[in-house]
Amino acid sequence: MRVLGLAGSPRRNGNTDKLLAEVLRGASNSGAEVETIVLSELQIAPCENCDSCFEAGICKIDDDMQDVYKELMLADRIVLASPLHFMGLTAQTKVMVDRCQSLWSKKYKLHIPPLGDEKIRKGMFVSVGGQRFPNLFQPAIATVKALFISLDIEYAGEVVFSGIDKAGNISLEPGALGKAYLAGQKLTES
Numbered sequence: 001m002r003v004l005g006l007a008g009s010p011r012r013n014g015n016t017d018k019l020l021a022e023v024l025r026g027a028s029n030s031g032a033e034v035e036t037i038v039l040s041e042l043q044i045a046p047c048e049n050c051d052s053c054f055e056a057g058i059c060k061i062d063d064d065m066q067d068v069y070k071e072l073m074l075a076d077r078i079v080l081a082s083p084l085h086f087m088g089l090t091a092q093t094k095v096m097v098d099r100c101q102s103l104w105s106k107k108y109k110l111h112i113p114p115l116g117d118e119k120i121r122k123g124m125f126v127s128v129g130g131q132r133f134p135n136l137f138q139p140a141i142a143t144v145k146a147l148f149i150s151l152d153i154e155y156a157g158e159v160v161f162s163g164i165d166k167a168g169n170i171s172l173e174p175g176a177l178g179k180a181y182l183a184g185q186k187l188t189e190s
């Protein structure tokens, strides 16, 4: 089983990076092959809404997103990790999400599997936010669910923590890293 982690924070080794690392460690210790893509290190241009992907499901923009498409296709499990930025996903994450329009096109315009085959894929959302109030993560979760539905990825839940602002503070949150580790183990169960 191959587990792909998409690290969406621009802050390296910050809170979501730490949670993602634990999820992937849990998956790896359960026998999964894990791979991490750091979105802030890639050059990904925004979707231009040119609709050229409606013809063959292929995005005409030749940048690092082409490698992300390949990794998504190889993956059995996807862990999307992004802190909240203005209630939503980070810019680095959202630009990647929007470029999945070509995969949306495969599913809804061309009626072919968006990720090339019909194997069961599951996905999880990992996030933190500095604020603390009920339903803090709902807008971001809605975006993640919209992405996963378009890519035929079953939503396998989220690992989210509110009130976490300073870099590294997730390590001080009782039980947080352990919860992430267990979620990674569970994600690999068939």
Ligand SMILES: Cc1cc2nc3c(=O)[nH]c(=O)nc-3n(C[C@H](O)[C@H](O)[C@H](O)COP(=O)(O)O)c2cc1C
Binding pocket: 009, 010, 011, 013, 014, 015, 016, 017, 083, 084, 085, 086, 087, 088, 128, 129, 130, 131, 132, 136, 164, 165, 166, 167, 168
């Ligand atoms: C541009 C920006 C916008 C943010 N917007 C929110 C927000 O809307 N809600 C919230 O709870 N936290 C917000 N935060 C705080 C981050 O989610 C928080 O600092 C988080 O711990 C960062 O995680 P990281 O270390 O993985 O980057 C924002 C931070 C930045 C830099």
